Amino acid sequence: MSLRRRTLLxxxxxxxxxxxxxxxxxxxxxxxxxxxxxxxxxxxxxxKELQIDDRLVTLQIWDTAGQERxxxxxxxxxxxxxxxxxxxxxxxxxxxDTLENWHExxxxxxxxxxxxxxxxxxxxxxxxxxxxNSRVVSEKKAKDWCASKGxxxxxxxxxxxxxxxxxxxxxxxxxALANEHEQDIYFQGIPEAAVPENEQRGGCAC
Amino acid sequence: MLESELxxxxxxxxxxxSQQQGSASMMLGSDSAKxxxxxxGAEIVFQKDNVAIHPTQFASERxxxxxxxxxQSSSLFMTWIPYKGHNSEARLxxxxxSLYTIRAVPFTDIRSIRRHNPALGWQYIIVVLSSGLAxxxxxxxxxxxxxxxxxxxxxxxxxxxxxxxxxxxxxxxxNTLQRTLSSLELPRAVPLACGPSDMSVDESILNENQERADxxxxxxxxxxxxxxxxxxxxxxxxxxxxxxxxxxxxSLVTKFARETTSQLFGENHSNGFSANExxxxxxxxxxxxxxxxxxxxxxxxxxxxxxxSHEFDNLSLIWGKPRQPPLGSEEWIIFLDxxxxxxxxxxxxxxxxxxxxxxxxxxxxxxxxxxYYPYESTYAEREFLKSVKKLEYExxxxxxxxxxxAQAKRFTKFRERKGLIEKDxxxxxxxxxxxxxxxxxxxxxxxxxxxxxxxxxxxxxxCQGMSDLLSPILFVMDDESxxxxxxxxxxxxxxxxxxxxxxxxxxQLFALSKLVELLDSPLHNYFKQRDCLNYFFCFRWILIQFxxxxxxxxxxxxWEVLWxxxxxxxxxxxxxxxxxxxxxxxxxxxxxxxxxxxKFINELSGHIDLDATxxxxxxxxxxxxxxxxxxxxxxxxxxxxxxxxxxxxxQDDEVL
Numbered sequence: 001m002s003l004r005r006r007t008l009l010x011x012x013x014x015x016x017x018x019x020x021x022x023x024x025x026x027x028x029x030x031x032x033x034x035x036x037x038x039x040x041x042x043x044x045x046x047x048k049e050l051q052i053d054d055r056l057v058t059l060q061i062w063d064t065a066g067q068e069r070x071x072x073x074x075x076x077x078x079x080x081x082x083x084x085x086x087x088x089x090x091x092x093x094x095x096x097d098t099l100e101n102w103h104e105x106x107x108x109x110x111x112x113x114x115x116x117x118x119x120x121x122x123x124x125x126x127x128x129x130x131x132x133n134s135r136v137v138s139e140k141k142a143k144d145w146c147a148s149k150g151x152x153x154x155x156x157x158x159x160x161x162x163x164x165x166x167x168x169x170x171x172x173x174x175x176a177l178a179n180e181h182e183q184d185i186y187f188q189g190i191p192e193a194a195v196p197e198n199e200q201r202g203g204c205a206c
Numbered sequence: 207m208l209e210s211e212l213x214x215x216x217x218x219x220x221x222x223x224s225q226q227q228g229s230a231s232m233m234l235g236s237d238s239a240k241x242x243x244x245x246x247g248a249e250i251v252f253q254k255d256n257v258a259i260h261p262t263q264f265a266s267e268r269x270x271x272x273x274x275x276x277x278q279s280s281s282l283f284m285t286w287i288p289y290k291g292h293n294s295e296a297r298l299x300x301x302x303x304s305l306y307t308i309r310a311v312p313f314t315d316i317r318s319i320r321r322h323n324p325a326l327g328w329q330y331i332i333v334v335l336s337s338g339l340a341x342x343x344x345x346x347x348x349x350x351x352x353x354x355x356x357x358x359x360x361x362x363x364x365x366x367x368x369x370x371x372x373x374x375x376x377x378x379x380x381n382t383l384q385r386t387l388s389s390l391e392l393p394r395a396v397p398l399a400c401g402p403s404d405m406s407v408d409e410s411i412l413n414e415n416q417e418r419a420d421x422x423x424x425x426x427x428x429x430x431x432x433x434x435x436x437x438x439x440x441x442x443x444x445x446x447x448x449x450x451x452x453x454x455x456x457s458l459v460t461k462f463a464r465e466t467t468s469q470l471f472g473e474n475h476s477n478g479f480s481a482n483e484x485x486x487x488x489x490x491x492x493x494x495x496x497x498x499x500x501x502x503x504x505x506x507x508x509x510x511x512x513x514x515s516h517e518f519d520n521l522s523l524i525w526g527k528p529r530q531p532p533l534g535s536e537e538w539i540i541f542l543d544x545x546x547x548x549x550x551x552x553x554x555x556x557x558x559x560x561x562x563x564x565x566x567x568x569x570x571x572x573x574x575x576x577x578y579y580p581y582e583s584t585y586a587e588r589e590f591l592k593s594v595k596k597l598e599y600e601x602x603x604x605x606x607x608x609x610x611x612a613q614a615k616r617f618t619k620f621r622e623r624k625g626l627i628e629k630d631x632x633x634x635x636x637x638x639x640x641x642x643x644x645x646x647x648x649x650x651x652x653x654x655x656x657x658x659x660x661x662x663x664x665x666x667x668x669c670q671g672m673s674d675l676l677s678p679i680l681f682v683m684d685d686e687s688x689x690x691x692x693x694x695x696x697x698x699x700x701x702x703x704x705x706x707x708x709x710x711x712x713x714q715l716f717a718l719s720k721l722v723e724l725l726d727s728p729l730h731n732y733f734k735q736r737d738c739l740n741y742f743f744c745f746r747w748i749l750i751q752f753x754x755x756x757x758x759x760x761x762x763x764x765w766e767v768l769w770x771x772x773x774x775x776x777x778x779x780x781x782x783x784x785x786x787x788x789x790x791x792x793x794x795x796x797x798x799x800x801x802x803x804x805k806f807i808n809e810l811s812g813h814i815d816l817d818a819t820x821x822x823x824x825x826x827x828x829x830x831x832x833x834x835x836x837x838x839x840x841x842x843x844x845x846x847x848x849x850x851x852x853x854x855x856x857q858d859d860e861v862l
Binding site: 017018035036037038039041042043044045060065066067069070072073076077092094 | 622625626629630633634636637669670671673674704706707708740742745746749750754800801804805808
């Protein structure tokens with residue numbers, strides 16, 4: 001497995017419409033921000049290559065439509081995912097409230113081998129808006145939710161200001177890589193106990 | 207074209223009359239054949255101008271010419287000589303023209319004539335020779351297929367095939383008259399050793415010089431005039447008349463035709479799909495190809511250079527009509543009576559289908575195409591409707607405008623719907639001057655119309671993609687109420703695209719998969735193999751009618767063409783097939799998986815040739831015909847739903 005020259009890691013970005021999914025991805029991959037992104041219709045992805053330790057990985061980051069009505073399409077797009085990134089807007093309570101739904105829906109549709117161990121990451125985006133004054137979801141509230149989901153790593157970001165975006169995606173890549181590693185072992189029939197789960201979580205050191 | 211005409215020529219008085227006459231002259235013909243005198247003068251019994259072939263997939267590359275039936279003694283010959291100088295296309299060389307020239311093919315060499323009556327476009331025929339070879343389709347741009355067949359009927363035995371009323375068998379004595387004329391048996395193999403040397407050539411039969419004078423056609427190096435044998439000879443052994451040179455000529459023609467047609471299909475012969483799979487493709491109930499390939503199969507083993515059925519399928523493909531310039535104001539007036547009624551809505555729809563509209567006409571015509579204004583309404587009635595509808599719009603708009611902030615606080619569904627719309631309008635076509643800049647009032651109008659629509663159709667509400675559909679409508683109508691009602695009319699057709707259960711999208715994607723299966727089974731098999739049959743990679747195309755795939759002007763052009771519902775209300779699905787076909791070689795050649803395919807399709811945005819795609823789509827739609835329509839489930843958008851009751855299924859657990 002380690003002899004593979006390149007590893008493809010599939011990452012799915014989910015969250016309500018307008019929380020900044022496309023912007024985060026474009027900031028990370030193209031180092032650009034635009035106020036004029038169009039609402040994503042259907043799905044699309046961008047790729048980025050990066051080196052993690054001694055491994056060259058290709059991150060394939062999937063962008064999907066944010067409206068709930070399109071969730072049923074997920075089946076086609078979520079399969080084979082290595083990591084799921086949940087995004088909410090710290091200025092919009094509803095986008096935080098629906099995280100539960102996105103989390104649940106993803107697991108239902110992607111149907112990973114071990115749902116409890118599947119890596120998620122939470123991003124609270126748009127912290128730049130109004131100097132933080134219009135914020136309605138506190139950092140503590142977000143972290144509490146992450147803790148309730150098995151210590152999901154949490155990042156506060158601004159796609160517009162390019163704040164914390166690289167760090168967040170590096171963590172995402174590491175989580176995906178760890179998960180991929182775990183899955184390889186899983187498919188080889190080696191007992192799960194061989195993978196220290198806690199260490200994997202801690203790998204992000206967020 | 208009337209449905210009945212597709213199958214029964216006997217309704218045709220001309221034909222019925224000629225039938226009697228024909229059988230009489232046939233008897234006479236057989237008699238006189240025995241005592242033929244080849245030096246009898248030639249007589250042109252039928253002549254038709256503007257009969258054309260399309261050597262490539264480009265409908266503009268049309269070679270027009272004159273079709274003639276020439277009778278000499280008791281024998282009938284067919285000629286088709288292209289005009290010179292009529293085709294400005296530089297790509298068509300004189301060599302191409304003379305390659306296709308049909309110089310006096312005797313009817314004893316013709317096995318059958320297959321007639322095609324497309325639902326729209328031009329009638330054409332395919333002449334299949336005894337050898338199994340076929341000429342490329344001859345399109346009758348000025349009509350006259352009926353007369354052509356009737357004239358033949360007067361001079362040679364022409365009977366309808368029992369299997370297919372559009373196939374006319376020539377000199378099929380054995381099957382029809384139960385006669386055993388061994389001398390007329392079709393050749394088992396073409397006797398290549400039989401050269402032309404034992405045949406005399408009567409140049410005067412062919413009026414070659416006259417043809418040249420008429421049309422200025424240089425007969426070129428491929429001239430085969432020397433192979434037109436004497437009628438007497440043919441009556442005894444038609445096989446002898448098929449010379450090596452004729453075969454060479456036709457193998458060139460068919461090779462060229464195959465190469466050019468395969469460009470349309472993007473047929474990659476090294477893609478690993480077996481001939482068997484191609485055969486499956488042929489037999490996929492494309493009615494004309496099915497039947498005509500039967501004809502070919504009967505003879506294909508007998509001739510060393512016969513067409514295979516695959517080739518024939520391509521040959522029988524018809525190309526979409528050339529696109530026309532957009533309909534302009536001067537021409538538009540012609541469609542209206544003095545009070546402003548559209549006198550012939552079908553003619554208008556046809557015209558718009560082939561050319562679209564000048565931008566300044568869109569404001570007036572879109573409402574008609576969308577069914578907001580009836581075609582039969584007068585100027586005055588439209589003005590009246592406009593004012594009535596304006597009041598109605600204001601009333602609906604007032605429903606949400608009168609919601610106070612206190613009320614809104616307790617009205618989550620409203621707040622969220624409004625929030626979603628506001629998020630989307632600020633990212634809809636902002637690079638367009640009409641919508642650009644801060645505090646652009648048109649953005650607010652977009653929002654107001656969408657919010658009003660979500661009250662007008664509360665069950666459907668607002669869904670992403672709607673702002674894309676509304677944007678060009680507001681841009682064109684430039685009036686809030688008019689844009690609203692045109693949007694309402696459009697949503698009558700496309701509303702199911704946004705159903706909560708996505709059933710409208712699923713039925714269209716399903717129909718698309720069925721059409722690809724019919725029209726390109728290797729591609730279908732490829733998608734099946736790669737687990738891509740959900741066609742989600744075409745989701746955006748269908749959801750918002752290619753809005754993100756073309757620049758703004760082209761999108762408007764495409765929409766008005768689709769709205770005519772002219773060859774089919776589901777033309778958009780054929781547009782999907784046409785685009786996929788254009789890139790099928792790349793898709794299969796690069797062995798794209800689902801992810802790569804989705805990315806590839808998304809990145810086609812801005813790179814699709816609209817006019818060429820529309821021509822392909824039209825041709826595919828006509829090719830598929832009833833078989834295509836049968837693959838689209840009833841109620842597939844933009845068709846009206848079969849059962850109104852279950853149209854918009856409301857789900858309690860979702861608020862938007």
